[in-house]
Each structure stands twice: as C-alpha cells, then as structure tokens.
Amino acid sequence: MINVRDLLNNTDLKATPQRLAILEEIHKAGHIDLETIYRNISERFPSVSLATVYKNIHTLRDKGIIKELAIKGAKPKYEIAAQKPHHHLICKVCGEVIDVEIDTSFLKDQLKDLKDFEISNCDIYCYGVCSKCKNKSDS
Ligand SMILES: [Zn+2]
Ligand SMILES: [Zn+2]
Structure with missing residues (x-):
C-alpha cells in the first residue's frame, strides 16, 4: 500500500485535498478514466468542476506522477507511475x-x-x- 501523499513529496506540487483525492482514486482503481475519477471525486467535493479535475490530472501526468494509457477505441486511463514496469x-x-x-x-x-x-x-x-x-x- 502506498501513501499517495508521498508521491507529491519530491515535486513542487502542493498536496491539495483534490490532488490527494485524485491520486487515491487512481491508486484504488489501478486504471481509471477521467470521467470516472471526476464522478467519484465529486461525491466528496461537490463544488469541484470537471475542468479542475482535468487540469490536476494533466499536471500530475506532466510531472510524471501518473501515467496516461492510450487505449485504442476508449478514453485514456490513468495509473500511478511509480510501479514495477509492466x-x-x-x-x-x-x-x-x-x-x-x-x-x-x-x-x-x-x-x-x-x-x-x-x-x-x-x-x-x-x-x-x-x-x-x-x-x-x-x-
Ligand atoms: Zn473481459
Ligand atoms: Zn497498469
């Protein structure tokens, strides 16, 4: 079990509640698409917008904390990048x-x-x- 907060430690990204929630969702699911993350997050943060989730996910991706999987014929899914190569x-x-x-x-x-x-x-x-x-x- 990883602590998602640790994933942000060596970056310049602040561990905001939304970012931690996004990372938790990805960690829990293994592989998950943006809309599903948003749906799950909005239960805990009703005021968060899809645009904010979108922005956070792309920041986390660009920092190499999560990995975007380009799946043919489906929406991209995200996973925690710090894993054994697979x-x-x-x-x-x-x-x-x-x-x-x-x-x-x-x-x-x-x-x-x-x-x-x-x-x-x-x-x-x-x-x-x-x-x-x-x-x-x-x-
Ligand atoms: Zn099947
Ligand atoms: Zn994977």
Whole structure:
C-alpha cells in the first residue's frame, strides 16, 4: 500500500485535498478514466468542476506522477507511475485493463538485429478477451 501523499513529496506540487483525492482514486482503481475519477471525486467535493479535475490530472501526468494509457477505441486511463514496469492487456469485451509483467528483452534483441534500433523503453498493449469474458461466452 502506498501513501499517495508521498508521491507529491519530491515535486513542487502542493498536496491539495483534490490532488490527494485524485491520486487515491487512481491508486484504488489501478486504471481509471477521467470521467470516472471526476464522478467519484465529486461525491466528496461537490463544488469541484470537471475542468479542475482535468487540469490536476494533466499536471500530475506532466510531472510524471501518473501515467496516461492510450487505449485504442476508449478514453485514456490513468495509473500511478511509480510501479514495477509492466504492460497492459485490454479486454475488448468488458474493457478491463490487466497489468502484466513480461520480459521484453527478446524484442530488444530482435529490433537490434532487424533495424539496429536501441529500445530505451516500450509499452505493450495487447487487445483481446479476458478470462472472465471468455468463460462467459463458452458456457
Ligand atoms: Zn473481459
Ligand atoms: Zn497498469
């Protein structure tokens, strides 16, 4: 369990109640889109506007505290950036985003050979059907 306040410690960002609430929502959900964050936050802060949440999320993203996941055919989702490197599996049926830690060193080797390309980092998004949805359609 991380303390979301710690995430702001090494930045010049103030730990405002809204920012902490946004980080808590992201941490709790794992991956979450802006509208859902806003909906959950507005229960605690009825006066907060979507524009404020939007601005805060983009500040947190630009500071590298949260990461924006560009998911094809869906709204971007956000996750806490300070995590073990991982990639994402996206279920095309239910929209679930699943973290997966896979070794991508084979890609590094292949691309070095094929294109003499040096990978510094890569984000893999795999689209398919999750086990829950697969089991549902099987039965
Ligand atoms: Zn699914
Ligand atoms: Zn993730």
